[in-house]
Amino acid sequence: MLETKKIANNLDDELDDDDNVSLDEMVASAMSETGSTLQELSEELEGLPKSMLLQSIKRLFLANKIKKFRVGKQIFFKKSTAEEERLYNSNDEVEDDEQTPDSKNISRLARKFRSCRYIVKRNYSTDNGLLYSLMVEKKGIQYYIMYFSSFSGDDNIVFSKMLENDKDIRIVAADNRTKIEIAKIFDTYVEKNGGLDEFNKDHAFLILTMSQFFQKTRWKMLV
Structure with a gap:
């Protein structure tokens, strides 16, 4: 009391x-x-x-x-119960041989945020139908994060949908090759939607590779 x-x-x-x-x-x-x-x-x-x-x-x-x-x-x-919590967290066990490389990477990201006392939800669906790899929350503020191991020009619609849910675009790429491909397609997207200067007035494009994410506190760039 x-x-x-x-x-x-x-x-x-x-x-x-x-x-x-x-x-x-x-x-x-x-x-x-x-x-x-x-x-x-x-x-x-x-x-x-x-x-x-x-x-x-x-x-x-x-x-x-x-x-x-x-x-x-x-x-x-x-x-x-302890069993219910164990089952909830079992999706993040990298030792599970049935997990794909992408699923294991998302598990690593989720555990990092949880270790920093963020509330974490995987495969988080928003009202506009977008399925995020992660939704992390702290102090009542939610951040929506996408993970990609590949990306093509046909995927550029995801940028607009992400901006419907969050003022910033937050992405983790599996490697530098994927990051560069996403960045190129993003450049084309903003050129068709008022240009980068106009985009930067209200938004930010935040992207890290997996290796960059785990470099000391660089992960904080996303939140």
């Missing part, structure tokens, strides 16, 4: 990563084994603003730390 009030009293300051982790652990621990409603959690965590509680629940749900289920018209939340 005292810890809840301590966090709530710091609303004027943006929560840092450690605060979020502590808050999420506290919210998850407050859930009963059979499930708790939002109202029950609010009462259990007296002093915690509802907005902070909802954000915490969202982070926990996207990270598969909790489950949501309905009984009648009432929604309940409960902690995921």
Whole structure:
């Protein structure tokens, strides 16, 4: 209870990563084994603003730390079991012989973001039908990332669709050859849509190869 009030009293300051982790652990621990409603959690965590509680629940749900289920018209939340978390994370095991090279590369990217306390969703579908390799989220901000091991001129429509979802284009290429091919097609795309100067007024084209992504903190360029 005292810890809840301590966090709530710091609303004027943006929560840092450690605060979020502590808050999420506290919210998850407050859930009963059979499930708790939002109202029950609010009462259990007296002093915690509802907005902070909802954000915490969202982070926990996207990270598969909790489950949501309905009984009648009432929604309940409960902690995921160790087995459920294991199954969720198993998609990122590079030791799985059935994974393709591309899937293994996306797994490496996902683990890197998770290790830096981002919420990560793979194969994330948006309202305009675009399927992203990764959606990563931190402090309520979402970033949509595409991974490509090959790219052709016919794929250039993806640029417009990406800009419908995000102000910037974020891409990881398997290698430098693929990166150069994407960059060439992007140059053609912007030339047909007002030019690079016009594009740069509101957007950014962010692209790294796999090797560049893992060079110290260079991955931060994408977020």
